[in-house]
Amino acid sequence: MAEDNPITQLLQDWRAGDARALNELMPLVHDKLRQLANNYMRGENAGHTLQATALVNEAFLKLVDTSVSWQSRAHFIAIAARAMRQILIDHAKGKNRQKRGGDEMLVTLHETLVGANDQQPDLLDIEDALNKLAKVDERKANIIELNFFGGMTYDEIAEALDISAATVDRELRFSRAWLQKELSGA
Numbered sequence: 001m002a003e004d005n006p007i008t009q010l011l012q013d014w015r016a017g018d019a020r021a022l023n024e025l026m027p028l029v030h031d032k033l034r035q036l037a038n039n040y041m042r043g044e045n046a047g048h049t050l051q052a053t054a055l056v057n058e059a060f061l062k063l064v065d066t067s068v069s070w071q072s073r074a075h076f077i078a079i080a081a082r083a084m085r086q087i088l089i090d091h092a093k094g095k096n097r098q099k100r101g102g103d104e105m106l107v108t109l110h111e112t113l114v115g116a117n118d119q120q121p122d123l124l125d126i127e128d129a130l131n132k133l134a135k136v137d138e139r140k141a142n143i144i145e146l147n148f149f150g151g152m153t154y155d156e157i158a159e160a161l162d163i164s165a166a167t168v169d170r171e172l173r174f175s176r177a178w179l180q181k182e183l184s185g186a
Contacts, residue, residue, distance in 0.1 A: 007073040030056070033080055056084075063076075133182070
């Protein structure tokens with residue numbers, strides 16, 4: 001947690017209007033944001049138009065315009081992961097709106113999430129499934145989002161959602177099974 005304290009303080013200073021804090025914060029969180037973006041982009045089709053750096057920059061611009069009271073590094077990363085996911089969904093929807101059936105964006109997820117078969121669902125199918133799960137249990141959908149899309153550990157998710165790591169483990173196991181069933185059409 002020692003590394004979290006300066007980041008948390010910088011997040012709070014930034015939110016209070018200290019522009020210097022934003023300049024100090026960016027190098028401290030950039031690598032994690034870049035890692036998240038690379039995880040998102042790994043499953044895209046060849047020839048995709050959105051690059052990981054552009055995704056990080058666009059997400060950061062969204063974060064600059066939010067009025068969130070940052071609680072911790074984990075909270076910041078959770079919100080950044082959600083912003084990146086939304087940017088990619090908007091991008092995928094735009095591609096699919098193209099007249100001649102735009103390219104669908106494929107996202108490679110951990111095999112325990114979607115099953116061991118070779119066929120991966122596209123981002124919009126995953127988004128639909130997560131939205132259905134959120135209607136049943138929003139916290140479970142958040143846990144999936146933070147773990148698989150945000151790359152957060154159980155402890156980081158527990159901190160971000162103010163629950164125990166054991167609860168994260170239990171709910172993640174349930175959510176994986178539910179999502180696998182939903183994506184397989186069973």
